[in-house]
Amino acid sequence: MRNFWEQLGKIDRRIVYLFVFLGASAPLFLHVVPKFKASPEVVQAYQAIDELPAGSVVLFSIDYDAASMPELQPLLEAMLTHVFRKDLKVLMMGHWPLGLPLGQIALEKMAKRYNKKYGEDYVFLGYRPGLAAVILNMGKEIRTVFNVDYKGTPLDSLPLMRNIHNYNDIALLVGFEAGAVGDYWVQFAQARFQQKIILAATAVVWPDLYPYLQAHQIVGLIGGLRGAADYEVLVNQPGSASTGMASQTVVHILIVVFILLGNLGYYFTRTWRKPT
Amino acid sequence: MKKEIPLAITFISGFLLIVALFVPHRPFGDLEQRFNDWYIIVAGFTLILGVDSLLAHHWKIIRRRQPGAFHSMALILSFIVTLVWGVWDGLKFGNPFDPASTFLRYFYTYVFVSLQATMFSLLAFFIASAAYRAFRARTSTATLLLVAAALVMLGNVPKGYLAIPPVVAITGLLLAFHFFREGQETAETTMRIVYWGTALVILVLLYPVIQFLYHNLPAVKDWIMNVPHLGAKRGILIGVALGAVAISLRIILGIERTYLR
Numbered sequence: 001m002r003n004f005w006e007q008l009g010k011i012d013r014r015i016v017y018l019f020v021f022l023g024a025s026a027p028l029f030l031h032v033v034p035k036f037k038a039s040p041e042v043v044q045a046y047q048a049i050d051e052l053p054a055g056s057v058v059l060f061s062i063d064y065d066a067a068s069m070p071e072l073q074p075l076l077e078a079m080l081t082h083v084f085r086k087d088l089k090v091l092m093m094g095h096w097p098l099g100l101p102l103g104q105i106a107l108e109k110m111a112k113r114y115n116k117k118y119g120e121d122y123v124f125l126g127y128r129p130g131l132a133a134v135i136l137n138m139g140k141e142i143r144t145v146f147n148v149d150y151k152g153t154p155l156d157s158l159p160l161m162r163n164i165h166n167y168n169d170i171a172l173l174v175g176f177e178a179g180a181v182g183d184y185w186v187q188f189a190q191a192r193f194q195q196k197i198i199l200a201a202t203a204v205v206w207p208d209l210y211p212y213l214q215a216h217q218i219v220g221l222i223g224g225l226r227g228a229a230d231y232e233v234l235v236n237q238p239g240s241a242s243t244g245m246a247s248q249t250v251v252h253i254l255i256v257v258f259i260l261l262g263n264l265g266y267y268f269t270r271t272w273r274k275p276t
Numbered sequence: 277m278k279k280e281i282p283l284a285i286t287f288i289s290g291f292l293l294i295v296a297l298f299v300p301h302r303p304f305g306d307l308e309q310r311f312n313d314w315y316i317i318v319a320g321f322t323l324i325l326g327v328d329s330l331l332a333h334h335w336k337i338i339r340r341r342q343p344g345a346f347h348s349m350a351l352i353l354s355f356i357v358t359l360v361w362g363v364w365d366g367l368k369f370g371n372p373f374d375p376a377s378t379f380l381r382y383f384y385t386y387v388f389v390s391l392q393a394t395m396f397s398l399l400a401f402f403i404a405s406a407a408y409r410a411f412r413a414r415t416s417t418a419t420l421l422l423v424a425a426a427l428v429m430l431g432n433v434p435k436g437y438l439a440i441p442p443v444v445a446i447t448g449l450l451l452a453f454h455f456f457r458e459g460q461e462t463a464e465t466t467m468r469i470v471y472w473g474t475a476l477v478i479l480v481l482l483y484p485v486i487q488f489l490y491h492n493l494p495a496v497k498d499w500i501m502n503v504p505h506l507g508a509k510r511g512i513l514i515g516v517a518l519g520a521v522a523i524s525l526r527i528i529l530g531i532e533r534t535y536l537r
Contacts, residue, residue, distance in 0.1 A: 013405040020404045036434035039494070066389040067396035098392075101373045101384055108375055129323060130316035137312050144313065151370050203432075210501060211510045226432050249433040251400065256426045258408040260443055263422075266412050267450060271457065 009265025016258060023254045027246030033238060034245050038230035041213060045198045045220020046082070046234045048172060054087040056171035057164060061185065062094030062103035064178035068202045069102055072176045074241035075200050075228035076106045079174060082235045084114035089160055090122035091170070093146070095134070095181045097127045103176075104150070119158040126150035132184055139167050139193040167193040172219075177201040177209070186212050200227065283530045290528035331355065358383070423447075424500055427489075431497025440489045448482040451475075 038046070049058070060079075064072050083090055092107050094100040104124055111122055118124075125146045128134050137144045142165060148154055155161040163169060173195050175185045182199045189195040196219055199209050203224030213221040222231060225248055228241035289311060296308035334348035362372040365379040372379045413419040426443070430436030452475040459471030489496060526532035 011408065013409075016405045016408055017401045020401050024400065034434040040498070066392035069389065069393055070397075098388075101380060102389070104373055104375075105380075105385075128316060129319035130312070131319070133312035133315040133319070137309065137316070140309060144309070145316065150373070207501065207505060208509065210506050211513055214502065214506060224432075226434075229434075245434050249435045251404070252429045252433045252436060253439040255404050255407050256429055256439060256443055258404065259411045259422065259426065260446060262408045262411065263413050264446070264450065267454070 005268035023250040042230035063181035065099030068178035080110035
């Protein structure tokens with residue numbers, strides 16, 4: 001019996017890997033999509049976009065790369081769907097140069113789906129180094145940072161950009177965060193220029209951004225794959241985030257079960273070792 | 277003069293930027309704008325510096341035939357392929373990330389994205405294994421962390437509540453057993469009653485707790501995130517911010533000079 005408890009506390013890591021692999025992949029192959037309700041923070045973010053009048057400008061900041069793509073890319077697509085359906089205008093830029101093409105791919109895909117025209121309905125600004133300085137300068141005049149778009153077209157020759165100069169002309173900013181850029185958006189764009197912000201972050205970064213939501217420094221917070229799945233539900237367009245929910249559920253339950261088994265093994269082994 | 281000039285530049289820049297925050301009018305407001313422009317230009321050059329130092333480091337490893345030279349060769353080769361392909365498509369399409377460019381379609385999408393996503397997805401396996409091995413209820417604080425983590429993990433997924441009955445039942449029974457044993461081992465009658473009483477309370481409360489968590493798990497998760505987590509997080513943030521202010525002042529006033537080394 002003692003050996004059994006000892007073994008329970010020392011399960012080979014390859015067995016853990018195997019269970020995680022099966023738990024993550026089986027629901028994807030079986031196409032299981034659980035039903036769920038969107039969380040309040042995501043509903044709040046959805047409403048912030050939904051309340052914008054047609055023609056308002058939304059700035060998307062791509063601050064993630066391929067490592068966080070499974071979590072944030074479905075969310076970006078769902079939000080672009082919402083924005084284009086509402087006939088809002090889109091500006092896109094980013095502080096993570098290696099992830100920026102992911103934003104561009106999603107933007108082109110959604111613009112094509114909703115027959116949006118480059119320069120009139122959306123503009124892709126690209127990347128400039130400098131992070132805080134870029135955010136601060138954009139508050140005064142976007143052209144001091146981006147005088148041309150990613151193709152090298154002068155901003156003034158794009159119809160959408162003619163009346164957009166700084167944050168006063170941007171109704172909402174949505175930051176897709178896999179790192180600390182969200183803090184910079186809040187500290188500089190919100191605190192200095194009162195820019196309305198929604199932050200969409202990976203599950204790792206999401207808890208760090210909670211204080212901003214409670215302090216009303218951001219108007220919405222969307223976290224991880226669950227947040228993306230919630231948004232897909234709200235725009236009624238189930239995608240890879242909703243499909244991933246079953247895998248995430250199974251893996252989370254598996255991890256909790258493994259933790260429990262480990263503790264059972266630890267407790268009973270220790271109990272047996274206790275001198276009587 | 278090697279130290280005095282950088283110290284003077286730091287002091288003047290820092291001082292002027294602080295003044296510009298509170299007096300956004302001429303000449304300070306303009307100065308802030310100018311400093312930011314300079315910062316963006318300098319930040320651009322740091323990218324070149326980064327590339328230079330990365331290549332120099334790996335070239336040294338190859339030249340000295342140190343262990344891992346093969347990996348350094350792969351890095352330099354990948355760098356050259358990326359650079360040449362990117363510049364080529366940049367010239368051909370006006371931008372290497374133009375939707376029609378082969379760099380975007382083949383190299384970025386099918387090589388870079390796949391490699392990076394693969395590396396990160398391995399984390400799921402390591403986290404599961406690490407959680408199993410490291411999350412032990414050794415102390416009361418570790419137990420608290422363990423319980424909170426389990427509730428947030430289960431509360432954040434759609435059907436997480438399904439795991440609540442077995443997990444809470446086993447945990448509760450284990451706790452009750454623990455207190456029962458502690459009571460059995462103690463010689464003092466009062467303490468024995470306390471231990472056994474605790475075990476009994478746990479057993480009595482087990483079913484209502486399971487029922488409560490089963491029906492309110494997302495609300496419990498939200499409470500953990502919005503109350504205890506947020507309180508701790510805010511405290512840490514304020515502490516970090518005060519530390520940043522202190523260290524910034526030390527740098528501006530020239531007390532902290534380690535950056536000059």
